[in-house]
Amino acid sequence: MEILVCVKRVPDTAENEFELNSAGNDLDRDDLVYSVNEWDNYAVEEAIQIVDKVGGSVTVITVGDDESEEVLRREMAMGANNGILLSDDAFEGSDGRGIASILKTEIEKGSYDLILSGAQADEGAGQIGGMLAAMLDYPYASLVNKIEVGDGKIIVGREIEGGNQEMNEIQFPCVLSIQTGINEPRYVGIRGIRKVASVDIPVKGAADLGIDAASVGETGAKTKRVDYFVPDTGEGAEMLEGSTGEIIEKLIEKLKAKGGL
Amino acid sequence: MTSIIGPASFKFFGIFPAAILSLVLPVIGIGLFTYIMVRRIAPLVRANPDNRFDQIGKRLTNLIFVWLGQIRQPRYMLAGVLHISIFAGFLILSIRSTSLVVIGLSDGFVLPGFGGFLGNIYNFIKDYAATIVLIACVIAAIRRGIFKPERYAVPEKYGKDHTGEAVFVLGIIATLMISESLFEASELAFEFQHTGTVHFLAPLSLVWIFKAILSSVPQNILQGLHIFTYFVHDLTFFFFLCFLPLGKHFHVITSIFNVFFMRVKKGKIKPVMYGVSDDKLDDLESFGVKKLEDFTWKHMLDFYSCADCGRCSDQCPANAVGRPLSPRFITIKARDLMFKNYPLSGEVYKSKLLVEDIYTEDEIWSCTTCGACEEECPLGIEYIDKMVDLRRGMVDEGMVPQSLQKPLKALEKRGNPYGKMEKKRADWAEDKEFKANWQIKDLAKDTADTLYFVDSITSYDDNIQDIARRTSIILKKAGIDFGILGKLEKDSGNEVLRFGEEMLYQDLKAQNTEAIKESGVKQIVTADPHAYNALKNDYDNLPPVKHISQVVAQKIKSGELDLKPCQNSEKVYVYHDPCYLGRHNGIYEEPRQAMDAIDGLTRVELEKSRDRSFCCGGGGLMLFYEPEEETRMGVLRVNMAAEAGATVIVTACPFCLVNIQDAIKVAGKEGEIEALDFTELIEQHLF
Numbered sequence: 001m002e003i004l005v006c007v008k009r010v011p012d013t014a015e016n017e018f019e020l021n022s023a024g025n026d027l028d029r030d031d032l033v034y035s036v037n038e039w040d041n042y043a044v045e046e047a048i049q050i051v052d053k054v055g056g057s058v059t060v061i062t063v064g065d066d067e068s069e070e071v072l073r074r075e076m077a078m079g080a081n082n083g084i085l086l087s088d089d090a091f092e093g094s095d096g097r098g099i100a101s102i103l104k105t106e107i108e109k110g111s112y113d114l115i116l117s118g119a120q121a122d123e124g125a126g127q128i129g130g131m132l133a134a135m136l137d138y139p140y141a142s143l144v145n146k147i148e149v150g151d152g153k154i155i156v157g158r159e160i161e162g163g164n165q166e167m168n169e170i171q172f173p174c175v176l177s178i179q180t181g182i183n184e185p186r187y188v189g190i191r192g193i194r195k196v197a198s199v200d201i202p203v204k205g206a207a208d209l210g211i212d213a214a215s216v217g218e219t220g221a222k223t224k225r226v227d228y229f230v231p232d233t234g235e236g237a238e239m240l241e242g243s244t245g246e247i248i249e250k251l252i253e254k255l256k257a258k259g260g261l
Numbered sequence: 262m263t264s265i266i267g268p269a270s271f272k273f274f275g276i277f278p279a280a281i282l283s284l285v286l287p288v289i290g291i292g293l294f295t296y297i298m299v300r301r302i303a304p305l306v307r308a309n310p311d312n313r314f315d316q317i318g319k320r321l322t323n324l325i326f327v328w329l330g331q332i333r334q335p336r337y338m339l340a341g342v343l344h345i346s347i348f349a350g351f352l353i354l355s356i357r358s359t360s361l362v363v364i365g366l367s368d369g370f371v372l373p374g375f376g377g378f379l380g381n382i383y384n385f386i387k388d389y390a391a392t393i394v395l396i397a398c399v400i401a402a403i404r405r406g407i408f409k410p411e412r413y414a415v416p417e418k419y420g421k422d423h424t425g426e427a428v429f430v431l432g433i434i435a436t437l438m439i440s441e442s443l444f445e446a447s448e449l450a451f452e453f454q455h456t457g458t459v460h461f462l463a464p465l466s467l468v469w470i471f472k473a474i475l476s477s478v479p480q481n482i483l484q485g486l487h488i489f490t491y492f493v494h495d496l497t498f499f500f501f502l503c504f505l506p507l508g509k510h511f512h513v514i515t516s517i518f519n520v521f522f523m524r525v526k527k528g529k530i531k532p533v534m535y536g537v538s539d540d541k542l543d544d545l546e547s548f549g550v551k552k553l554e555d556f557t558w559k560h561m562l563d564f565y566s567c568a569d570c571g572r573c574s575d576q577c578p579a580n581a582v583g584r585p586l587s588p589r590f591i592t593i594k595a596r597d598l599m600f601k602n603y604p605l606s607g608e609v610y611k612s613k614l615l616v617e618d619i620y621t622e623d624e625i626w627s628c629t630t631c632g633a634c635e636e637e638c639p640l641g642i643e644y645i646d647k648m649v650d651l652r653r654g655m656v657d658e659g660m661v662p663q664s665l666q667k668p669l670k671a672l673e674k675r676g677n678p679y680g681k682m683e684k685k686r687a688d689w690a691e692d693k694e695f696k697a698n699w700q701i702k703d704l705a706k707d708t709a710d711t712l713y714f715v716d717s718i719t720s721y722d723d724n725i726q727d728i729a730r731r732t733s734i735i736l737k738k739a740g741i742d743f744g745i746l747g748k749l750e751k752d753s754g755n756e757v758l759r760f761g762e763e764m765l766y767q768d769l770k771a772q773n774t775e776a777i778k779e780s781g782v783k784q785i786v787t788a789d790p791h792a793y794n795a796l797k798n799d800y801d802n803l804p805p806v807k808h809i810s811q812v813v814a815q816k817i818k819s820g821e822l823d824l825k826p827c828q829n830s831e832k833v834y835v836y837h838d839p840c841y842l843g844r845h846n847g848i849y850e851e852p853r854q855a856m857d858a859i860d861g862l863t864r865v866e867l868e869k870s871r872d873r874s875f876c877c878g879g880g881g882l883m884l885f886y887e888p889e890e891e892t893r894m895g896v897l898r899v900n901m902a903a904e905a906g907a908t909v910i911v912t913a914c915p916f917c918l919v920n921i922q923d924a925i926k927v928a929g930k931e932g933e934i935e936a937l938d939f940t941e942l943i944e945q946h947l948f
Contacts, residue, residue, distance in 0.1 A: 012674065017682060031682060033674040078659065186659025187666050190673065190764040194543055243723045 001056035001149070003047040004110065005080065006103055006117040006128060007040035009064055009071040013122050025228050036071045039118025041078075043178040045185040047116055048079040050149055056113075057081040061106065063091055063099050072201055077192035078185070088205035093218030096124075100131035102216055105209045107136060113172045114154070119143050119179045129177035138175050141168060145179045265451040265484055267368035268491045279488060283365025283495065290499025297506045297605060304554065304561055304603045310535045311557035313522040320521050323641065328520040333639040336873075337572060339404070343397045344639075347434065350394035351513070357387050357441065358498055365495060381461075388442070388466035395438040395467060402431045412571035419590045420597075423509070423569055430510050433501050438467065440494035446471030447487040451480055507600075509569040516640050519566040522559050523641025527632075528798035528845035530758055531557075531646045533653060539767055549653025549761060552612035553598055556647070563642040564596040573634035573644070578876040579627045583891035586627035588634040588644050594619040614658075615651065622660055625651045627888055629879030630759045631840040636872050645759070652761025664887045665760065673765055676751035676772070677717040678882060683748040689719070689726035690733070690745075701733055702744030704780040711736070711743035712782040712804075716792040717752045718880075718915045724922075725915045731940040732788040732809050738947050739816045743786065749776040755795035755841070756881025770800055777803055786812055788940055790841035790914045791880050797846065808842060810913050813943055814851035817858045824946040827861040834864045834942075835907035837898065837921065838874035839914035852913050852939055859946050865905050875901065877924070880916030895924025903934055913939035 011018075011027065012035040021028040047058040059082040060075040062068045072083035086102055094102065107115065115133075119142065120126030133140030146157025146167070156176060157167050170176075206213045214220060233239060240247045255261045271279040313320075326332045331348060334341030356372065363370045375383055405413065405427050415422050446468050452458050453476060462469040475483060505513050512519075532539075533548055535557070550556055556564075573588040574580045580587045598619050602610040616622050628648045635644055655661065661669065671680035690701040702709050713736060719729045736743050754769035773796075777785070787793050788809040797806040816822040836856060842848045849871045856864055869875045878894040879886075899921060902910045910921055921936040 012670075012680070016680070031684070033680075035670065035674070184663055185666075187656060187661030187669070188659065189656055189669075189762055190768060191543075191548065191657065192659070194764070245724065 001050060001054050001114060002059070002110070002112045003050060003056060003114045003116065004059045004061060004107060004112040005040065005043045005047050005075070006115070006132070007044065007060050007062050007071055007075055008037045008118070008121045008124065009034050009062065009068045010037045010122040010124075020229065025225070027228075034067070034070070036074055037118050037121040037124075039120060039178060039180055040071075040075070041118075041185040042180050042182050043116040043118050044075045044078055044080055045183045046147060046178055047114075048186075049183060050114070050147065054149055059084060059110070059112070061086065061103065063087070063094070063102050065092075069201055069203075073193055073196050073199075074188055076196045076199060076201075077188045083199075083201040085201055085203045086205075086209070087203050088207075088213075090206045090211075090213035090217045093221060094216050095221040095223040096127040097131060097222060098216040098220050100128050100135055102209065102211060103128070103132055104135040105211055106204065107132070109209075115173070115175045117175070117177050119177045126177070129175055133175035136173075136175065138173050139170050140175045140177075141170055142177045143179045144176045145182045147176070147182070264455060265448050265480075265487055267448075268365045268488055269368040271488050279492075280366055282492060283362075286365075286492075286495050286499055287362050290502055293503045294499075294506075297503060300603060300605050301506050301511075301565065303609070304599055305558040307554050308556055308558040308561050309554075311522075311531075311559040312535045313559055316525045319525040320523075323523055323525070324517070324521050327523070327639070327641060328517055331639065333637065336637065337570075340410075340570070343401050343404075346393050346397040347401075350390040350397070353387050353390040354394070354437075354441070356383065358437075361441065361444075361491075361494060362498070365491065385461075385463050388463040388468045391438045391442055392463075392465070392467045395435055398431045398435045398438070402428050402435075405431070412575040413569075416587070419587070419593070426508055427569075430501075430504075433497060433504070436497050437494060437501070440490040440497065442467035442471050443490040444487060444494060446475055447483045447490065450475035450478065451483045451487070454480060454483075506565075509567060512566045512568040512640060515562060515566040516568075519562055520641045522562065524635070524643050524646075526798075527847075528794050528841070530649050530799060533763055542763065542767070547654075548657040548763060549655070550647070550650040551614055551616075551654040551658065553595070553602060553615065554612055555654065556595075556650070560643065560647055560650075561599065563640075563647075564592050564599055566640045567592040567596060567642060568640060569593060570639070572637045572639070573642070576633040576637045576873065578631060578633065578878075578894045578897070579629065579888075579890075581875075581897060582894050584627040584888050585621060585624045588628075591620070591624075591644065591647065592642060616655060616660065620651070622655060622662070623889060625655065626662060626665075626886055629840070629876050629883050629894070631876035631879070632844045633840075633873070633876065636844055649759055649761055652759075653763055654761070656761040656763075662886065664885050665882055668882055668885045669757070669760075669762055669765065672752055672754075672757060672762075672769070676769065677721055678752065678885065679717065679721050681721045686715075686720045686750060687745060687747040689715075689729040692726075692730065695730050699730075699733060699737060703747045704744040704782070705747055705749055707744055708781060709742045709744035710783050711741050712777060712780055712785045713743045713745050714753070714777075714785050714787040714789075714792050714796060714806075715745055715750060716787065716789040716915075718884075718919070719789055720750070722915070722919070725918065728788050728915055728918070728938050728940050731938070731944040732786075734944050735809065735813060735822075735940060735947065736786065739812065739822050741786070741812070744780070744782075746773075746776050746780065749779075751776075753789070753792040753795040755791040755799070756883060758795070758799060760882045770795075774800060774803065788913070788915070788938075790839045790846070791916065794841040794845055808846075808848060808851075808913070810842070810852040810855060810939055811848065813855045813939075814858075817855060823948055824859050824943070825948060827859050827863075828945060829909075830861040830863070832863070832908045833906055834862055834909045834911055835867055835902050835905055836864065836870070837867065837877065837902070837910050837912045837917060838870055839912055839917050840874065840876050841880070842913055843874050844872055852911075855939070855943060856911065859942075865907055867901055867905050867907075869901060877912070877917045877920035879920075880914065884916065884919065893920075893924055893927060895920040896928045899924045899928045899930055899934060903930060908934055910934065910936045911939055911942055912936065 011032045016032050019028045051058050058080040060072050060080045061084040063086045069085050076083050117129040141156045143158050144156045145159045148155040153169055153171055155167055155169050157165055160166055240250045268279045268283055331345045334344050360372050405424055449460055449472050505511055571589050577588050630645045668678035672678050715729050719725050751769045751772045754766040758766040782804055784804050785806045793808045796803055836853055875898050876894055877898050912918055918936055918938050925934055
C-alpha cells in the first residue's frame with residue numbers, strides 16, 4: 001500500500017514560552033524551537049505500522065521553507081521511506097486552501113492509496129485534510145483513532161463526543177485525519193536522524209508542480225489574518241500568578257472558598 | 262587379612278579389579294565435564310568484547326577480599342557464615358578430593374609434601390572442615406527447606422520455586438562429607454581392631470565419631486564399607502562436577518573468574534562498544550543490547566555466576582515498591598535463555614529481541630541505577646551497565662515510553678528536560694532579595710577559579726532553585742571565587758546516558774566540555790550528585806570536581822567556615838545518602854561531618870544507610886517516567902526515617918529533596934517530618 005502523510009513544522013508548544021512580537025500580529029519567533037506537529041507523528045507511526053503489516057511504502061510531504069526539511073528527516077528516521085519538500089517563495093503566506101491545493105497538485109502526480117494528515121496542527125485550523133479530500137474528490141474521515149486494514153478497503157474508527165466510538169468502512173483511495181492516541185509513536189533519537197541525514201529529499205517549487213504562483217501564497221490567499229493577541233481576561237476568569245507553589249496554594253484556597261474541596 | 266584392602270587393590274567378587282572403576286569414573290567424569298564446559302563457553306565466544314584485563318592490582322585485591330575473603334557474605338549474617346563455612350571447607354577439602362581420586366589407582370597415595378607432619382596437620386584441619394561443612398549443609402537445608410526465607414521465593418511470573426535444586430545440592434555435599442569420613446573411619450577402625458594402633462583424630466570430628474561407632478563392627482563389613490564409601494564419594498564427586506555447570510552452582514566454578522573480572526571503577530557507564538571510540542559511534546550498525554549475543558562476555562559470565570541468593574532483589578528499591586523489576590531474575594532469565602539457546606547437544610537457537618522474549622520494556626525502564634544490587638552481590642555481578650545497554654538497544658529501536666520522549670526531545674532542543682528557554686537558565690540568581698546581596702559571575706563574560714555547575718533541576722525547578730542560591734552563599738562565605746556558565750550550561754546528561762540515549766548524551770557532554778574548557782576554571786563544584794557523577798566519572802579531562810558537601814567539610818576543618826549552634830535543637834536530624842554521592846562515589850562522611858559540626862544538632866542514623874542506602878525514587882529522567890508500582894520508593898524511605906525517630910530528613914541531592922518532599926505528603930506525614938537540603942541546613946547556620 002502506498003501511503004502519503006502530510007506533516008508540518010510547528011513551534012513546539014511544550015518547549016516554548018509564547019510571547020507576541022512587537023507588531024502584535026504574530027508570535028515572537030526569535031528563540032523558538034520547532035518540531036514536527038504532534039498529531040503528524042501519530043499519522044506517520046500509523047502509516048509505518050500499516051506498511052509493516054501489508055507492505056508498501058510511506059512518503060512524508062510538507063509545504064514549507066528550507067528548514068522544514070528537518071521535520072521530513074525526523075519522520076524518515078522514524079521509518080518513512082521517502083520525503084518530498086514543497087517549497088517556493090511563492091507559497092509563503094498561503095492560507096489553508098492554498099496549502100491544500102499545493103499538496104493536491106503533487107499528490108495527483110503519484111498514486112497513493114491512503115493519504116493521512118494530523119487531525120490538526122498546533123498553530124493550524126485543522127482544515128487541510130478535509131479540503132484536500134474535496135479537491136481530490138476522495139472520501140474523507142476525520143479524527144480517526146483506529147484503523148483496521150482489510151482487503152481493498154479499510155475500516156476506520158472515530159471517537160464521537162461523549163466517549164462513543166463509530167466504525168466506518170471506507171474505500172481507497174481516501175484521506176484520513178489522525179487523532180493522537182491512535183498509537184504510541186516511536187522515539188527518534190539523534191542517531192536515527194543522522195542515519196538519514198544524507199538521504200536525498202526532492203524539493204519542488206511552483207514551476208515543478210505547474211502551479212500558477214498567483215493562485216497560492218499571500219496573493220492567492222482568500223483568508224487573511226487581521227489580528228493576533230492574547231485575549232483580555234474576561235469576566236469570571238482569573239489568572240493566578242506567582243511561583244508554582246503559590247499558584248497551587250491560591251487555587252486550593254479558592255476551591256475551598258467555593259466549596260469545591 | 263592383615264590390613265584393609267584399598268580400592269586400588271580390591272577385586273569385586275574376588276575377580277573384577279576395582280581399580281578399573283577408579284579409572285573409568287574420572288575419565289568419564291572429566292571427559293563429560295570438559296564437553297559441558299566447551300558448550301557453556303560457546304556463547305561467550307560469540308559475545309561482544311569487554312575490557313577486563315586492566316587494573317590488575319585492583320582485580321587481585323578483589324580476588325583476595327571478595328572471593329577468598331568473602332567479605333560481602335556477612336552482610337547477611339546467618340547465610341553469610343554458612344556460606345563461608347562451606348566455601349572454606351571446599352577449598353580445604355579440594356586437596357583431599359584430588360588425592361582420593363588417585364587413591365583409587367594407587368593405595369595409600371599421598372600428595373607430595375603431605376606425607377609427614379604437614380599431612381598430619383592437614384588431616385586434622387580437613388576432618389574439622391568436613392564436619393563443619395556437613396553441619397552448615399544441615400542448617401542450610403533446614404533453613405531453605407523449612408524456614409524458607411522470603412528472599413528465595415520465586416514469584417509466579419518468574420517460574421517455579423528453586424528450593425528443590427538448592428536442597429538437592431546440599432544433599433550432594435553432605436554425601437561427599439559423610440562418604441569421605443566413612444572411607445577413612447572404616448580403615449582406621451579396621452587397623453585398630455587388627456593391630457591396636459590408635460591414630461590421633463580431631464575430637465568430635467566426623468571421622469572421630471564414625472570411627473568410634475565402627476570400632477566393634479566386623480572386619481568384613483568394614484572392608485565392604487571402605488570400598489562402598491570410596492565409590493560413593495568418587496561417583497558423587499564427578500556427578501557434582503558435571504552437575505555444577507547446569508544450574509546455580511555453576512558459581513562454584515565461575516566465581517573466581519567473575520570476581521577477578523568484576524567492575525573496578527564505580528559511577529562510570531561502559532562504552533557502547535569496547536574498542537570503538539566516541540567519534541566512531543556513528544559507524545556502528547546497531548546500538549546496545551538487543552539480542553543475547555549483544556551482551557559482553559563478562560555480562561554472560563555474570564549470568565552463569567549467579568548463585569540465586571536473592572540479595573540484589575532484597576536490596577532493590579524497584580522490587581520493594583512492586584515495580585516489575587527484580588535484578589535476580591534479570592540474571593536468572595538470561596541464564597536460562599543461555600542454557601536454552603546454547604543446549605548441551607544439538608543446534609544453537611537463534612536469539613530473539615530480549616525485550617520481547619524474556620524481558621519487558623517496563624522491567625528495563627524501572628531501574629533507577631541506584632546500584633544497591635551491585636553493592637550487595639557477593640559474586641560481583643553487574644546490573645547498571647546491562648540496564649544501560651538494554652536501554653541503548655530500545656532507544657535504537659524507538660522503544661521509548663511517551664513519558665520519556667518529551668523530556669528527551671526537550672533536552673535535544675533546549676539542553677534541559679523541561680523545555681525551558683536557555684536564556685532563563687540563570688534566572689535563579691535574579692531573585693530580588695538574593696540579587697540585592699549577591700552577584701553571580703557569568704563565566705561567558707567573566708573569569709573565576711571555580712565553576713559552580715548548577716544543572717537543570719536546580720536551574721529551572723521553582724522549588725529547587727533555592728539550592729542554587731544557598732550553594733552560592735556558602736561558596737561566597739567560604740571565600741571561593743566562582744562563576745556559572747549561564748545559558749552555556751546544558752544538562753549534565755547523567756540520566757540521558759543511563760537511559761540509553763547515547764548520542765544525545767555525547768552531544769550534551771561535548772557542549773558542556775567546550776564551555777567548561779573555554780571558561781578556564783581550575784575546579785568545578787556542584788550541589789547535584791548526578792551532575793557530580795557525570796562530570797567526575799563519565800566526562801573526560803575536566804578540572805577536578807567537588808560536591809558542595811566536600812567543600813563545606815573541608816572549609817569547616819580549615820576554619821574558613823564557622824557554624825552557629827543548632828537553631829532547632831529540639832529536632833532530630835537524619836542524613837539520607839543520595840545514591841550518586843554515596844554508593845557511586847563513596848562520599849559518606851563529609852556530609853555527616855558537616856552536620857556534626859553544628860553544635861547541639863541531634864543526628865540519628867537510618868538502618869539502611871551509607872552503602873546500603875535506599876533510593877528515594879531516582880533522579881533526572883526518572884522523575885518523568887511513569888512506572889507501574891504499588892507505592893513510591895520515597896514513601897518507604899520516609900517511613901524508615903520516621904522509624905529511626907527522625908523529624909528532619911537531610912539530603913544532599915535536589916532529586917532526593919523533590920522525591921522525599923512529595924513522599925512526605927503521600928505518606929501523610931506532613932507536620933511530623935520534613936525534608937531539608939544539606940545546603941539549606943548549612944546556610945542557615947553560617948555566620
